[in-house]
Amino acid sequence: MRILCTNDDGIHAPGLKVVEQIARALSDDVWVVAPELDQSGVSHSLSLNDPLRLREVGPRHFAVRGTPTDCVIMGARHILGETMPDLVLSGVNKGRNVAEDVVYSGTIAGALEGTILGIPSFALSQEFSMETRHAPLWETALNFGPQILRKVIDAGVPKNTVINVNFPACAPGDVAGVRVTRQGKRNLGFLKVDQRRDGRGNPYFWIGFERLAQIDVPAEGTDLAALAARYVSVTPLRLDRTDDEFSQALTATLK
Numbered sequence: 001m002r003i004l005c006t007n008d009d010g011i012h013a014p015g016l017k018v019v020e021q022i023a024r025a026l027s028d029d030v031w032v033v034a035p036e037l038d039q040s041g042v043s044h045s046l047s048l049n050d051p052l053r054l055r056e057v058g059p060r061h062f063a064v065r066g067t068p069t070d071c072v073i074m075g076a077r078h079i080l081g082e083t084m085p086d087l088v089l090s091g092v093n094k095g096r097n098v099a100e101d102v103v104y105s106g107t108i109a110g111a112l113e114g115t116i117l118g119i120p121s122f123a124l125s126q127e128f129s130m131e132t133r134h135a136p137l138w139e140t141a142l143n144f145g146p147q148i149l150r151k152v153i154d155a156g157v158p159k160n161t162v163i164n165v166n167f168p169a170c171a172p173g174d175v176a177g178v179r180v181t182r183q184g185k186r187n188l189g190f191l192k193v194d195q196r197r198d199g200r201g202n203p204y205f206w207i208g209f210e211r212l213a214q215i216d217v218p219a220e221g222t223d224l225a226a227l228a229a230r231y232v233s234v235t236p237l238r239l240d241r242t243d244d245e246f247s248q249a250l251t252a253t254l255k
C-alpha cells in the first residue's frame with residue numbers, strides 16, 4: 001500500500017513525524033509532502049495565482065510552498081509519478097479538529113483533497129489541554145492510530161467520504177475507547193478581534209479566542225462529547241454538503 005502523508009502545520013511539525021510513524025505501521029511505501037510553512041486555518045484553499053516551489057528535504061520527503069491542498073495534488077499528480085497513492089493521511093494536527101473546525105482546518109482539507117482524487121483519506125488530530133498545550137500527548141495518536149486505520153480500511157471507506165479522527169488529550173492508558181460520532185456545534189462566543197498598535201501607532205488586528213465563563217455541555221453523540229469523555233472520535237464526513245431535507249421543502253416552495 002502506497003501512503004501519502006501531509007499536514008497543515010508544516011514540514012518540520014512534530015505531528016508530521018507522528019503521522020509518518022502511523023503510516024509505517026501500515027506500509028513501507030510512505031511518502032511525505034507537506035507545506036514549507038505553517039498553513040493552519042487555510043481551509044481548502046488552492047494556489048492558482050502563485051507558483052508552487054518544491055524542495056526535496058530528504059528521501060521521499062518534500063516541502064511545497066503552498067497549502068495542504070496543493071501538497072496532495074503535487075504528491076498524487078507529480079511527485080509519485082504514475083503510481084497514485086492508495087491512502088492519504090493528513091496530520092497529525094496539533095490540536096483537535098471538531099465541530100466548526102472542519103470548515104477552517106487545513107488538516108481536514110488535505111484529506112478532503114485526497115477524497116476528491118478518489119483516494120481513501122483520513123484526517124488525524126491530537127487534542128491538547130491547557131497542561132499539555134506545549135507537549136501534546138502524541139503517544140495517544142501513535143497507540144490508537146494504526147489499529148483504527150486498519151479496521152476502517154478493512155471495512156471500506158465510501159468513495160465520497162473522508163474519515164476525521166480526533167485523539168483525546170490524555171495518556172493512552174486513560175483513553176475510554178473509540179466512538180463513531182457526528183460533527184458537533186460549539187458556542188462561537190469565544191471568538192474575538194484583538195486590536196493593537198504597531199510602532200508607528202497604526203492599528204492592526206488578531207483574530208483570537210477567549211475562554212468562556214460558562215462551558216457548554218456538548219450534545220451526546222458528537223465529536224465534542226466523545227473527546228470530553230476521553231474517547232477517540234471517528235467522524236465520517238461527506239463531500240456532498242447538500243441539505244436533502246431542506247431541498248425537498250424548497251422544491252415545494254419554488255414550484
